Amino acid sequence: MFPVNFQKRSKMLSNTKSASGGNKINIIFAGEGGQGILTITKIFTSAAFKSGLDVAYIPSFGVEQRGTPLVAFITLDNSPLRYPKFDVADYVVVLQSRAVEAVSQFISPNTKVIFDSSTINFALLPKTSIQLFGIPATSIATSKYNPRSFNLIILGYLSKVFNLKPDLVFSEVMLLLGKKFKSKEAEAENKEAFYAGYEMVPERDNFSKAVFKPRQGAILVKGHGKSGEILPSRCKGCGICIAKCPVAALSFGEELGVLATPVPKVDLERCIACGNCRNFCPDAAISIDKI
Ligand code: SF4
Ligand code: SF4
Numbered sequence: 001m002f003p004v005n006f007q008k009r010s011k012m013l014s015n016t017k018s019a020s021g022g023n024k025i026n027i028i029f030a031g032e033g034g035q036g037i038l039t040i041t042k043i044f045t046s047a048a049f050k051s052g053l054d055v056a057y058i059p060s061f062g063v064e065q066r067g068t069p070l071v072a073f074i075t076l077d078n079s080p081l082r083y084p085k086f087d088v089a090d091y092v093v094v095l096q097s098r099a100v101e102a103v104s105q106f107i108s109p110n111t112k113v114i115f116d117s118s119t120i121n122f123a124l125l126p127k128t129s130i131q132l133f134g135i136p137a138t139s140i141a142t143s144k145y146n147p148r149s150f151n152l153i154i155l156g157y158l159s160k161v162f163n164l165k166p167d168l169v170f171s172e173v174m175l176l177l178g179k180k181f182k183s184k185e186a187e188a189e190n191k192e193a194f195y196a197g198y199e200m201v202p203e204r205d206n207f208s209k210a211v212f213k214p215r216q217g218a219i220l221v222k223g224h225g226k227s228g229e230i231l232p233s234r235c236k237g238c239g240i241c242i243a244k245c246p247v248a249a250l251s252f253g254e255e256l257g258v259l260a261t262p263v264p265k266v267d268l269e270r271c272i273a274c275g276n277c278r279n280f281c282p283d284a285a286i287s288i289d290k291i
Pocket of ligand 1: 241244245246247248249250266270271272273274275276277278288
């Protein structure tokens with residue numbers, strides 16, 4: 001939890017009109033447990049606080065576990081913030097279809113709804129949400145960077161929307177996540193994803209197709225003398241199996257695993273059943289054998 005600061009001032013919000021009037025901006029972040037929503041919310045609020053804004057950050061979740069909706073309430077103000085509770089959000093940032101219901105009641109026609117258009121079909125959003133901003137973050141992260149960087153793409157975009165200096169925000173990313181970047185290359189890749197989000201122009205219509213879908217149950221595959229099993233309930237989308245496959249038979253598919261990141265799919269024609277994917281997967285989420 002970040003403290004509410006009653007001292008610092010900033011003109012940062014002066015260009016941003018609140019739906020509720022005045023300079024107070026009410027924001028909701030929503031996604032699933034395991035997606036890193038609380039992490040990017042902490043980074044965002046910390047950067048806003050260090051930029052001189054008054055900040056309130058109230059995470060809210062029921063059963064704290066992966067795959068359940070998770071919501072965080074944020075209020076920013078450039079004058080003393082006295083009462084952070086709100087009924088209508090100025091901005092809703094929603095990253096998984098299973099979290100839409102949890103935020104619907106806070107959306108008015110004036111609410112700007114920023115959503116991952118590659119995982120959420122815009123038709124699922126409440127009818128009151130008429131100001132839509134689609135960012136196909138999961139699709140871009142998976143095809144250009146790494147699946148788990150989708151939330152950095154969103155964070156980069158939000159930095160632009162709220163006039164936060166990107167270098168300051170990324171220094172907060174490094175403070176909280178730096179140790180998780182296992183190499184300089186990984187750090188550079190995630191930084192690139194963040195700045196790509198910063199430069200992104202959102203979709204206002206003609207939204208991307210929401211091709212990435214949460215998957216329940218095992219994925220069973222069979223053919224070309226092999227059979228295999230991939231368990232989305234265990235797969236964290238780390239990509240180790242893809243990197244270790246000697247014949248490039250694995251790639252990320254469109255089914256989402258336990259962290260709402262894509263799980264691998266296998267091309268059984270290419271696969272030589274070497275066992276590398278099973279042996280290297282840290283979560284025992286994949287196995288392919290000869291039959
Ligand atoms: S068994 Fe070997 S060849 Fe087949 S997908 Fe796994 S790593 Fe690739
Ligand atoms: S199957 Fe295992 S190694 Fe492959 S992406 Fe999922 S968790 Fe990582």
